[in-house]
Amino acid sequence: MNITEKILAKASGKKEVSPGEIVNAKVDMAMVHDLTGPLSVKTFRKIGVKKVWDNQKIVVDFDHLVPANSERAAELQRVMREFVKEQNIDNFYDIGRGGVCHQVMPEKGHVRPGELIVGADSHTCTYGAFGAFATGIGATDMAAVFATGALWLKVPSVIKVNVEGRFQSHVTAKDLILKIIGELKADGAIYKGLEFTGPIVRNMSIDGRMTMCNMAIEASAKNGVVEPDEITLNYVKERTNKPFQIVKNDPDAEYEKILNLDVTNMESQVASPHSVDNVKPVSEVAEVNIDQAFLGSCTNGRIEDLRLASSFLKGKKVKDGVRMIVIPASQEIYLQALQEGILEIFLKAGAIVGNPTCGPCLGGHLGLLASGEVCVSASNRNFVGRMGSPKAYVYLASPATVAASAVTGKITDPRSMET
Amino acid sequence: MISGKAIKYGNNVNTDFIIPAKYLVLTLDPMELAKHAMESLDPLFFKKAQGGAIIVAGRNFGCGSSREEAPVALKHAGTKCVLAESFARIFYRNAINIGLPVLECPGVSNKVEDGDELAVNLEVGVIENRSNSSTLQATKLPAFIMEILNDGGLIEHLRKKLK
Numbered sequence: 001m002n003i004t005e006k007i008l009a010k011a012s013g014k015k016e017v018s019p020g021e022i023v024n025a026k027v028d029m030a031m032v033h034d035l036t037g038p039l040s041v042k043t044f045r046k047i048g049v050k051k052v053w054d055n056q057k058i059v060v061d062f063d064h065l066v067p068a069n070s071e072r073a074a075e076l077q078r079v080m081r082e083f084v085k086e087q088n089i090d091n092f093y094d095i096g097r098g099g100v101c102h103q104v105m106p107e108k109g110h111v112r113p114g115e116l117i118v119g120a121d122s123h124t125c126t127y128g129a130f131g132a133f134a135t136g137i138g139a140t141d142m143a144a145v146f147a148t149g150a151l152w153l154k155v156p157s158v159i160k161v162n163v164e165g166r167f168q169s170h171v172t173a174k175d176l177i178l179k180i181i182g183e184l185k186a187d188g189a190i191y192k193g194l195e196f197t198g199p200i201v202r203n204m205s206i207d208g209r210m211t212m213c214n215m216a217i218e219a220s221a222k223n224g225v226v227e228p229d230e231i232t233l234n235y236v237k238e239r240t241n242k243p244f245q246i247v248k249n250d251p252d253a254e255y256e257k258i259l260n261l262d263v264t265n266m267e268s269q270v271a272s273p274h275s276v277d278n279v280k281p282v283s284e285v286a287e288v289n290i291d292q293a294f295l296g297s298c299t300n301g302r303i304e305d306l307r308l309a310s311s312f313l314k315g316k317k318v319k320d321g322v323r324m325i326v327i328p329a330s331q332e333i334y335l336q337a338l339q340e341g342i343l344e345i346f347l348k349a350g351a352i353v354g355n356p357t358c359g360p361c362l363g364g365h366l367g368l369l370a371s372g373e374v375c376v377s378a379s380n381r382n383f384v385g386r387m388g389s390p391k392a393y394v395y396l397a398s399p400a401t402v403a404a405s406a407v408t409g410k411i412t413d414p415r416s417m418e419t
Numbered sequence: 420m421i422s423g424k425a426i427k428y429g430n431n432v433n434t435d436f437i438i439p440a441k442y443l444v445l446t447l448d449p450m451e452l453a454k455h456a457m458e459s460l461d462p463l464f465f466k467k468a469q470g471g472a473i474i475v476a477g478r479n480f481g482c483g484s485s486r487e488e489a490p491v492a493l494k495h496a497g498t499k500c501v502l503a504e505s506f507a508r509i510f511y512r513n514a515i516n517i518g519l520p521v522l523e524c525p526g527v528s529n530k531v532e533d534g535d536e537l538a539v540n541l542e543v544g545v546i547e548n549r550s551n552s553s554t555l556q557a558t559k560l561p562a563f564i565m566e567i568l569n570d571g572g573l574i575e576h577l578r579k580k581l582k
Contacts, residue, residue: 035443035486036487039446039447043574047574048578048581049581070444072444076446076447121485122483122509124485136509137485138485138509138513140487140516141513144516144574186431186482187478187505190506190507191508222508275431362440363435363440363441364441381435381483383483384459386435
């Protein structure tokens, strides 16, 4: 069996499972945030169970509309604070205590290899970067998990993505995952899992692996996963004392298909409006004028991303007429960036640095777009209306491309800029 | 038997089309959500769906976010059933869980026109197109999903089981 199958077998108490099989799986951790939490709670109350199945296995994180940007958002957050109190949920990250949920979950030690994690958010697949099976679910499924701690799941067939070669300078994990989505297309992994492997992935940092697994959903995948190794364990062991059982591929693991890629000649990639699979090399979209550059989100708001972007802005200015918004994904990253002097570089360049939140990524707040405006964004979706006006245009790119473009005022190949 | 007029859309109808995030603060009021369903893709959707409609779509319907408000908004606007070439899996589960029937039906986008009168038999997965007197076979729903739908959604189903 492959890792995905083995984790699902373990979670459902079976020796073996195969693709297509429906299992009843026990959940190790369940996460909700301020936007999906209220409906999960409202639905949980209808079941008629008083207590959640395990208050130590639930994480509540506020990130989507924080600090509350409207009275309604404030009311929803109040609903969640009351629920946390009522159920004695210790793993609660209010504003100032956490940040973007998919960053906070591993940072606070809630993601462990071999475990089954569900979250009421589609980008929950991020945690596959740590060798876990993680997938997004809706509010009613979450209410059922709150009540029973279990969920039916169909074992997916898995596409193995094997990546070789050597990255060119300033070409990143984000460019690679955009390239993969461009190849697979938006529905290419529907009902399937994606496993990332090969020398490029083995040498990739945790931050990069998180970016890769985070965007598995953009090919409609159920999960994205990287087999755990020393890089994984070095991160996880610093964050949790809880025991876990590492799950690795069997030597005869089977896959639906294998996609082989060599990144040696790959330039930076950009997803043009209005779909994530509309991916082109940056040279084909260079010269598109931009109004806004956004660096942040659960995809690219990590310390490595901020470091890389800041190297393009050091001693330079964001182009007149362009707004650059930087949002570190968590309180911890914010502090680290502050201590490393990175925030100073952004501020001196004329960028604005916001508090940890999903912000404009989902059209929440802190930088929505007007009609006709163009944004180059390090986030994960460029759907019509995603970041504000349905008449705005969003180009998805790497932190390097976003920063280089902020300096020139048009979409720019980061390889063309000295750092 | 479910019957209604087809409202037809293309491939990759995402959750930001179905219900933009700015309306999610209306979470606790499904009728308010419904008024904004599909508004940037099809401003007339709410009006057309009133009284009962069947959405017919291409591949990957409901891709994107996990927001359950997407099927909730469609259902409360009057959608009785969604037929598509394929569904994004979170949307698919969410729809079943709130009692909105969804059927995978290969070929449906070629064989149904906007406004066609359809009748869907969920038990056997057969779709009758009364406008051109043809029938289509959808992938039959597994028995445990039919049970959830017959109970009116996952919560009612669980309440029954936990009694």
